[in-house]
Amino acid sequence: MTPWDDFFHQCVRRIFSEKKSVIDIGAGLRAVPNRGNRYDPARAWIVPLIEKVDYKILDPVPDFNPDIVGDIHHLPFPDNSEDAIVCLAVLEHVANPWGACRELFRVLKPHGICFVYVPFLYYYHAETGYYADFWRFTKDSLKLLFRDFSSLEICPVRGAVETWMHLSPFGKYTIIKILSRLMDRVLHKRESKQVSGYYVYCVK
DSSP states (O other): OOHHHHHHHHHHHHHHHHOSEEEEETTTTOOSTTSSSOOOGGGGGGHHHHTTSEEEEEESSSTTOOSEEOBTTBOSSOTTOEEEEEEESOGGGSSOHHHHHHHHHHHEEEEEEEEEEEESSOOOOOBTTTBOOOOOOOHHHHHHHTTTSSEEEEEEESOHHHHHHHHSGGGGOHHHHHHHHHHHHHTTGGGOSOOSEEEEEEEO
16 A cells, blocks of 8 residues: 555545544545545445545536535535544645635634645646646645644655656556566655645644
8 A cells, every 4th residue: 555545545545444423525425326526446445434434525616426416615514613624635626825824723623634635737627617737835835725724734646756656657557566566665755845735734
């Protein structure tokens, strides 16, 4: 398991073991079939965790069967009301990520958890009629966006070489992934700032 996959697993398990309710903005966990615009069978391990909490999906459109139709810029929840929020691969698609992050902070309870993924070096991926593709985020920008939270853990996804290969036509081949990951380790490129993106685990 890669360091970023391990970080993802640990964060998800922590959230669903410590909190009683979870809002998944954009259905980024991709664990529930027929809810959200993507489903990943490899995330099936999350389903037993989901079944133990009050899990709801929020999306800006009703097309993909969310529990709540709402806008991340104006979340339909009172101040200090939510235990945990998952917001994976969403902030690059919203017009005002600063306002969105203020909303995430506003609606979380004290000690509430926010788990985020954002891309940095990644291809354009808008979906016509659903969302545009506005932003990319550095580690510095994440520290600024989430500066109001009491604690912040940031985990990079892929090193510089693997990121470069992931963006190329060769990135789909398993052997290329393995070799580029090895090169990142040998060349100490895992510590590079040239990464695919970041997972962010925040506590209010």
